[in-house]
Amino acid sequence: MHKTTVEQWQVLRTVIVSGGYSRAAERLNRSQSSVSYTIAQLQDRLGAELVVVEGRKVRLTEAGAALLRDAAPLIAQFEALEARAGALAKGAQASLRLAIDSAYPKRPLFAVLRDFAERFPHTQVDLVEIIRLGAREARARSDLAIVFQAGDVLEEHRLRDVELIAVAHCRHPLLTRSAAGLTTADLGGHLQVALVDGRDPDRAAGLSGRRFWSVNTLEAAREAVLSGLCFGWLPEETIADLLDAGELRRLPLSFGARRSIPLSLVLADAGTAGPATRALAAMILERDGTRGSHPPSRPAGLIPPDQEGDAGGSGPFAPE
Amino acid sequence: MHKTTVEQWQVLRTVIVSGGYSRAAERLNRSQSSVSYTIAQLQDRLGAELVVVEGRKVRLTEAGAALLRDAAPLIAQFEALEARAGALAKGAQASLRLAIDSAYPKRPLFAVLRDFAERFPHTQVDLVEIIRLGAREARARSDLAIVFQAGDVLEEHRLRDVELIAVAHCRHPLLTRSAAGLTTADLGGHLQVALVDGRDPDRAAGLSGRRFWSVNTLEAAREAVLSGLCFGWLPEETIADLLDAGELRRLPLSFGARRSIPLSLVLADAGTAGPATRALAAMILERDGTRGSHPPSRPAGLIPPDQEGDAGGSGPFAPE
DNA sequence: GTATTTCTATCGAAATTTTCGATGGAAAGG
DNA sequence: CCTTTCCATCGAAAATTTCGATAGAAATAC
Missing domain, CATH: 3.40.190.10 (Periplasmic binding protein-like II)
Structure with missing residues (x-):
């Protein structure tokens, strides 16, 4: 099956870094003959020369150098594996x-x-x-x-809470109008992007017939807004930089411009x-965490109040 | 030193994939007791339970599953190491x-x-x-x-040959003039980027007092031109896409717009x-390769002929 | 329900591998 | 030239691994 052991490679490495069989033996708490035997065994099994002894010095052959370079990270990984095993044995969580x-x-x-x-x-x-x-x-x-x-x-x-903010691209038509407040009615004619779990056909179907496009990931929702195609409610933290840069702008909604999740x-x-x-x-x-643990009370404002509860509803999060 | 061997993990893996000690023993050409011993040994050394035998089935514990997931790539890498060793032993080049x-x-x-x-x-x-x-x-x-x-x-x-092309950013002043040919004299007032080995102070010094900036990498030279800061001669293949996209444009030099390296x-x-x-x-x-091997003749046009041999000289490659 | 099959755990013996101390020879240093 | 340092090798001892046999437990067949 396997011709060599990690330990053999580890001994080889020790021989090289400590510069000789004897020193390696000392470091490994073994006899010198044992180290010698191990290296000989490794080379025999592989059928390759890994080291040459030149007088008093031990030098890697080209093959030995190449293989030891490959083996070194393996040794480290193997030790990490055993360390993890030890931790799990002591009850650490896997x-x-x-x-x-x-x-x-x-x-x-x-x-x-x-x-x-x-x-x-x-x-x-x-x-x-x-x-x-x-x-x-x-x-x-x-x-x-x-x-x-x-x-x-x-x-x-x-x-x-996570704050959702109604935003659109800075050149979106909703923003070129008057700087005054928008009502949810104004949003009706524009495309909104909603974040919907793609595996949930019901929710996705619930959006049909509306001017919603649905996406699967926050990243996609952000890009949809960034492209100017859609407006939508996006988490504040994910778009803070884009707001600062001026690429996105908040929609001046008279109501519901912010929503807490x-x-x-x-x-x-x-x-x-x-x-x-x-x-x-x-x-x-x-x-x-907010200070103190709250009793399991139904959080207020799951879906923030809305005049119509329809056209402007739900942000990127699909309605239930 | 090391408590376990790769072979033990490999046996564990075989037990799991083949669904039992006996089947694993068969696959490994060993006795069942040997497999049993190996697994017991592995667990003893680690002090952790890796598998549980439930009636007739062998199941990994949570720790066992976690560790085997880590061990599996190690086993593969180890086999690759031995494979490489075998190849090198047979004379492959390291x-x-x-x-x-x-x-x-x-x-x-x-x-x-x-x-x-x-x-x-x-x-x-x-x-x-x-x-x-x-x-x-x-x-x-x-x-x-x-x-x-x-x-x-x-x-x-x-x-x-590699073709160097004199280019600048599409909005570079050299390009906003007449569409007619430029002479090398026209280049004098503009910044050129030259590719120079940073470790070679002589070459770098040779550029001092000129309107040259020197960079260390082709990537940097390209970016210098792309930014509009400099013009320069760049290898055709590295800027083909930028020329197509129109971001860079060829300089209409009456002479020396292309150079062969x-x-x-x-x-x-x-x-x-x-x-x-x-x-x-x-x-x-x-x-x-060009067809046929050429005799070691001095390649023609090392530095292409140039009216002044100075202001327009050398492209991104520093003069000798 | 019992018999049979299939599986793992374990035991003692045998085989293999590894380690050790001792020794010899080769190279470097004084 | 002598001493020291180092690696290769040997035989013996120690440790590890493997094997076949056997026992017991669980699933399956009858």
């Missing part, structure tokens, strides 16, 4: 499924995840982003979730949650 | 140093290198790009070289060149 609503801003999330990765280097994070993440589906598919609407789960913590952090199963899950939850809350 | 003059177009080069990598998967290519690669330095630092000027080496093969392929040491070196040489020639 992986953590994190589901987030797509409106949740990525930059602070990844800032937290970076810290998390340092504190839990052996726990792998599987991140799933979902358009309108509800608590029920979140619980099914994740250990920890940032959901749009919770309200019926025990371990729930309110996070800072209430997000909550939910532990899928508080009973079995591992230490890494709990720590990540704490880290997210420390950064984004 | 590596090949290829030096090219920076004017040589990269796209066809990498097309050739892709084919090369398929035919010689175990030979690593170290590519060095040098601004004005002469034959002497090339020989010192490479097995194979594409040089600007050869003329005194035995194994030399002429390649297709003669390039040659040189084998540094024909005697000791390995099979991969020879094959790559053949592949490059097949693609880019």
